[in-house]
Amino acid sequence: MPIPLTVLDTRRDARDERGPASPPTEDVRERVFELEAQGEWLVQRVPEPWIGVTTKYGRTKKIPIARTWHHKSCGQCGHIPGYSTSIFWLIRKLGLDYSDPKDQTSCTAWNYYASATSNQGAQAAVAMRNFGAAYESGYFPMIHCGTSYGHYKEVREELVHSADLRDEVRRICDKLGKPFVMPEEIVHYSEWVYAMRDEFAKRRVLDLSSIDVTVHPACHYHKLVVEDAIYDPDVYGGQRTAVVSAVVTALGANVKDYSTWFDCCGFGFRHILVQRDFTRSFATLRKIDVMREEANPDVVLTHDTGCVTTLDQSQFAARAHKPNVGIPVMSEAQFAALAMGAHPYRVAQLHWHNTEYRPLLEKMGIDWRERWREFEDDLERLKKNDKTFLTWEDADV
Amino acid sequence: MSDTVLVVGGGPAGLEAARAVAEMGSKAILLERRAVLGGTPDESSYAALTPRMGSAQDALDLLRAGVEDPNVEIHLETQLTACSGSVGDFTVTLDGPSGATTASVGAIVVATGFQHFDPGRETQMYGYYEYPDVITLPDAEKMLSQHRFVRPSTGEPPRNVAFIQCVGSRDRRLGNEYCSKVCCGVASKEAIEIRRLLPDAKVYIFYIDMRMYGYWENEIYWPAQEQYNVNYIRGIVTEIVAKDGRLLMKGEDTTMGRPLEVLMDVIVLSVGMEPSRGTRDVAGILGVDQNKYGFVATPGEPMDPVGTSVPGIFVAGAAAGPKDLEDTMSMAGAAAMRALRAIRGQARAEVGAAR
Amino acid sequence: MTLEARYADVPLETKQALFDEVKADRRFKDYLYGCYECGICVAACPSARFYDFSPRKIAQAASREDLPMFFEQLNDDIWNCSQCFSCTRCPRGNNPGGLITIMREVSINNGLTSAKQALEGYGRVVYKIMSTGTQVSPDMLQPNAFPDWGPHVQEISDNLALWRRALPPDTMHTTSTAWEVDDKTLTELYLIWHMTGVLDMIKGVDSGLHMILNDVMEELLEEAGYSAG
Numbered sequence: 001m002p003i004p005l006t007v008l009d010t011r012r013d014a015r016d017e018r019g020p021a022s023p024p025t026e027d028v029r030e031r032v033f034e035l036e037a038q039g040e041w042l043v044q045r046v047p048e049p050w051i052g053v054t055t056k057y058g059r060t061k062k063i064p065i066a067r068t069w070h071h072k073s074c075g076q077c078g079h080i081p082g083y084s085t086s087i088f089w090l091i092r093k094l095g096l097d098y099s100d101p102k103d104q105t106s107c108t109a110w111n112y113y114a115s116a117t118s119n120q121g122a123q124a125a126v127a128m129r130n131f132g133a134a135y136e137s138g139y140f141p142m143i144h145c146g147t148s149y150g151h152y153k154e155v156r157e158e159l160v161h162s163a164d165l166r167d168e169v170r171r172i173c174d175k176l177g178k179p180f181v182m183p184e185e186i187v188h189y190s191e192w193v194y195a196m197r198d199e200f201a202k203r204r205v206l207d208l209s210s211i212d213v214t215v216h217p218a219c220h221y222h223k224l225v226v227e228d229a230i231y232d233p234d235v236y237g238g239q240r241t242a243v244v245s246a247v248v249t250a251l252g253a254n255v256k257d258y259s260t261w262f263d264c265c266g267f268g269f270r271h272i273l274v275q276r277d278f279t280r281s282f283a284t285l286r287k288i289d290v291m292r293e294e295a296n297p298d299v300v301l302t303h304d305t306g307c308v309t310t311l312d313q314s315q316f317a318a319r320a321h322k323p324n325v326g327i328p329v330m331s332e333a334q335f336a337a338l339a340m341g342a343h344p345y346r347v348a349q350l351h352w353h354n355t356e357y358r359p360l361l362e363k364m365g366i367d368w369r370e371r372w373r374e375f376e377d378d379l380e381r382l383k384k385n386d387k388t389f390l391t392w393e394d395a396d397v
Numbered sequence: 398m399s400d401t402v403l404v405v406g407g408g409p410a411g412l413e414a415a416r417a418v419a420e421m422g423s424k425a426i427l428l429e430r431r432a433v434l435g436g437t438p439d440e441s442s443y444a445a446l447t448p449r450m451g452s453a454q455d456a457l458d459l460l461r462a463g464v465e466d467p468n469v470e471i472h473l474e475t476q477l478t479a480c481s482g483s484v485g486d487f488t489v490t491l492d493g494p495s496g497a498t499t500a501s502v503g504a505i506v507v508a509t510g511f512q513h514f515d516p517g518r519e520t521q522m523y524g525y526y527e528y529p530d531v532i533t534l535p536d537a538e539k540m541l542s543q544h545r546f547v548r549p550s551t552g553e554p555p556r557n558v559a560f561i562q563c564v565g566s567r568d569r570r571l572g573n574e575y576c577s578k579v580c581c582g583v584a585s586k587e588a589i590e591i592r593r594l595l596p597d598a599k600v601y602i603f604y605i606d607m608r609m610y611g612y613w614e615n616e617i618y619w620p621a622q623e624q625y626n627v628n629y630i631r632g633i634v635t636e637i638v639a640k641d642g643r644l645l646m647k648g649e650d651t652t653m654g655r656p657l658e659v660l661m662d663v664i665v666l667s668v669g670m671e672p673s674r675g676t677r678d679v680a681g682i683l684g685v686d687q688n689k690y691g692f693v694a695t696p697g698e699p700m701d702p703v704g705t706s707v708p709g710i711f712v713a714g715a716a717a718g719p720k721d722l723e724d725t726m727s728m729a730g731a732a733a734m735r736a737l738r739a740i741r742g743q744a745r746a747e748v749g750a751a752r
Numbered sequence: 753m754t755l756e757a758r759y760a761d762v763p764l765e766t767k768q769a770l771f772d773e774v775k776a777d778r779r780f781k782d783y784l785y786g787c788y789e790c791g792i793c794v795a796a797c798p799s800a801r802f803y804d805f806s807p808r809k810i811a812q813a814a815s816r817e818d819l820p821m822f823f824e825q826l827n828d829d830i831w832n833c834s835q836c837f838s839c840t841r842c843p844r845g846n847n848p849g850g851l852i853t854i855m856r857e858v859s860i861n862n863g864l865t866s867a868k869q870a871l872e873g874y875g876r877v878v879y880k881i882m883s884t885g886t887q888v889s890p891d892m893l894q895p896n897a898f899p900d901w902g903p904h905v906q907e908i909s910d911n912l913a914l915w916r917r918a919l920p921p922d923t924m925h926t927t928s929t930a931w932e933v934d935d936k937t938l939t940e941l942y943l944i945w946h947m948t949g950v951l952d953m954i955k956g957v958d959s960g961l962h963m964i965l966n967d968v969m970e971e972l973l974e975e976a977g978y979s980a981g
Binding site: 072073074075076077078079081084085088089100101102103104105106108110111112113114115116117118119120121122125126129133150158161162164165168171172175176178219220223224226262263264266267268269270271273274275276278280281282286313316317346347349351352354375378379382383386388389390391392394395 | 778782798799801802803831832834835837838840853857859860870871872873874881885886889890893898900901902904908913914915916917918919921922923924925930931934936937938941944945947948949953954957
């Protein structure tokens with residue numbers, strides 16, 4: 001006897017009827033403001049205009065549209081510079097005001113999780129120093145890396161709940177001459193991309209309807225401080241974090257599911273540097289292989305430095321063992337930029353990526369040969385004078 | 398001084414309390430927000446009752462027959478919207494299909510019950526709003542009460558079924574830190590019912606602890622394993638994803654000390670109890686204290702399981718927290734008795750007073 | 753399977769002292785409540801699939817204050833954790849990954865051989881983050897550092913300086929750091945390392961590294977008018 005497939009709709013309706021339950025956890029932002037009222041620190045407000053998005057238990061999170069201070073990622077800027085470049089390119093394309101600071105240190109969390117050659121005080125002090133620098137500039141911090149974001153969320157919890165830690169870090173900030181500031185929200189760039197996805201969709205110039213995408217969510221984005229991550233009832237029924245997936249759909253490409261969606265990529269922090277067999281085995285066996293087998297995507301998109309690095313770089317060694325790898329990997333920022341006509345080399349900087357991406361570009365309708373010729377001309381020009389650089393104007397010629 | 402007891406809620410607790418009041422010669426007003434009496438067992442189409450496997454429908458019919466009494470004034474599709482006064486002399490506003498009316502009552506029994514936890518909220522990723530074949534205990538009850546059990550996606554009987562215990566209970570991250578008491582027994586009972594219907598199906602229960610109080614141990618747990626070959630595996634599941642047209646669940650088999658990944662046709666989430674919307678609303682209207690989970694507080698426990706923080710107002714059943722049917726029936730009788738003493742002017746004003 | 757934990761020759765007092773240090777950490781009470789031993793952490797853990805590693809056992813050993821088991825884990829297991837925090841699925845609110853972070857710090861602070869071994873080969877990365885304020889730099893993309901990434905790394909390495917100039921963002925025209933960091937910012941970072949005792953930690957692990965770092969930092973700090981230490 002056939003069952004009408006309104007099962008999920010019926011469930012969703014019943015859910016609405018019962019009404020939303022109140023969120024099970026306290027709202028740490030309320031505590032942040034309480035502490036400001038007690039004179040413990042300053043709170044940097046999210047600048048207007050902002051977009052409200054929904055987090056796991058239905059609360060609203062404010063995402064600033066512009067006047068953002070870009071807390072850059074070591075791995076992105078160091079090894080996958082097209083990732084950072086694409087984020088800036090997207091902002092510039094929308095004509096928004098932003099700051100790319102030199103007064104910024106790494107969050108130092110990669111080192112912390114890899115080697116533990118740090119401690120709670122140092123980690124919190126680094127975070128607050130960076131927040132202080134943002135506050136001084138008048139721009140609101142936007143975090144590029146998933147680990148920085150997750151780590152800073154943890155630091156916020158620790159500072160809110162420990163007066164001792166606050167005192168220790170305040171003393172350090174005083175000595176540095178930095179203001180002791182906690183931002184109203186801790187915002188990851190992929191949350192901004194999610195909030196602005198319709199703007200990107202409007203400016204899309206490529207037809208992505210034949211592009212199949214598998215999405216890999218960064219562990220540190222949604223598993224650290226679980227209540228502060230974006231969930232959307234229209235994306236996986238609100239059961240999985242919506243960032244990246246929602247953007248892919250908005251751009252007209254197809255999100256394909258696979259059975260190891262929730263698995264870590266295998267980055268391991270220390271493993272990718274000194275216990276490499278784990279990382280490359282895990283990434284290929286548990287992620288790439290399964291994606292290939294079940295979804296056969298054209299590209300893997302993710303929203304974190306470590307994930308892009310791991311998934312992209314691990315596939316080379318696996319070719320010796322299993323020829324069935326070879327899915328290009330990039331961030332959703334690079335993908336969105338390409339969709340809007342960004343240059344694959346000047347902006348997305350795909351020549352830094354390892355797994356073969358050129359068939360993908362062809363499928364997307366990008367003439368990569370011509371683009372590479374253009375970029376090679378740029379390189380020739382730069383060779384002639386080593387004081388020169390590629391500029392933003394050059395990038396959009 | 399009023400000689401009437403108001404019973405709010407027409408589920409098992411309310412029905413039994415109203416019946417008991419009437420049996421003892423006093424009047425009861427029974428309110429029910431739905432159009433039929435029976436409460437959650439009726440709304441969720443409960444099949445068999447734990448542990449003796451008696452018919453839930455028969456039990457409900459019996460309870461409904463019990464309130465067919467001139468002393469019980471039944472108001473369906475009616476809710477309590479206001480209350481003032483004190484023990485012996487409450488004025489209550491009842492909002493029903495023909496508008497709002499007031500009544501004067503001497504005591505109130507809160508029997509507004511519970512609702513099942515919504516699995517879309519939990520921190521484990523179980524995909525209840527993504528996959529039709531992930532169902533809850535009440536979804537299973539509905540099928541079992543029609544003497545069938547099939548995969549919602551295909552309409553075919555499953556080859557294997559897994560239960561996941563403690564969904565929405567015993568969870569600090571959700572705030573529902575308590576145990577919902579009945580789900581281990583109910584899951585085992587449903588497992589038995591499924592094995593009876595589908596003798597070729599393999600049934601698994603993934604648990605943290607098996608809560609089999611008293612005679613449930615020998616009346617449900619042992620038969621489930623010994624007669625019906627239900628497999629109990631100690632280890633809870635982290636996520637459910639789709640694979641090869643079936644459901645893939647990932648857990649750890651802790652007693653064997655290894656991660657496991659198994660494909661299942663149907664997965665049943667043993668969802669716990671939360672205070673119903675009615676319980677939250679009515680508690681607010683009556684001004685009775687609620688505990689941190691939103692259930693009606695019973696400050697005099699364990700010696701007084703039915704007294705609330707307000708003299709003259711008593712609670713019966715799951716409005717006070719996770720209860721099984723025996724608890725509910727016991728509380729209903731006790732609440733009725735205390736309410737009668739209140740309206741007969743024999744109640745002492747203090748809460749948890751010695752008998 | 754042996755019933756006794758390894759390192760039976762190490763005195764119990766030593767193990768007790770290390771455990772007490774872990775327990776005394778500010779974060780311990782937020783990372784370990786009770787443990788159901790339900791295994792959800794293992795189910796989610798990537799390292800559990802590849803190593804004989806169990807976040808559940810880490811939490812169990814800590815809850816039970818099982819010193820021999822704890823000490824064995826401190827030496828043999830904690831460096832297998834991938835710090836992904838999938839184990840925060842725990843319904844009791846435990847954070848086995850977090851417990852491991854504390855255990856790693858204690859291990860380093862006490863100069864355990866296993867910690868030193870775990871950090872062998874990692875020295876250049878510590879040097880990079882502590883001295884430049886960025887964790888990885890373009891010039892770390894060398895074939896001998898990442899041999900299993902293939903010949904592509906050689907290509908990058910050969911063209912590094914040129915390709916880095918071909919980047920539009922003007923903070924990224926660097927090769928020895930991920931982005932350009934102001935000297936003042938570096939000074940602030942060095943002060944943080946000094947004031948929080950991190951430099952002292954490094955001394956216990958790798959005295960050579962400590963010496964180099966100290967030299968690098970001293971110079972900048974003196975220029976800025978601070979005395980190092």
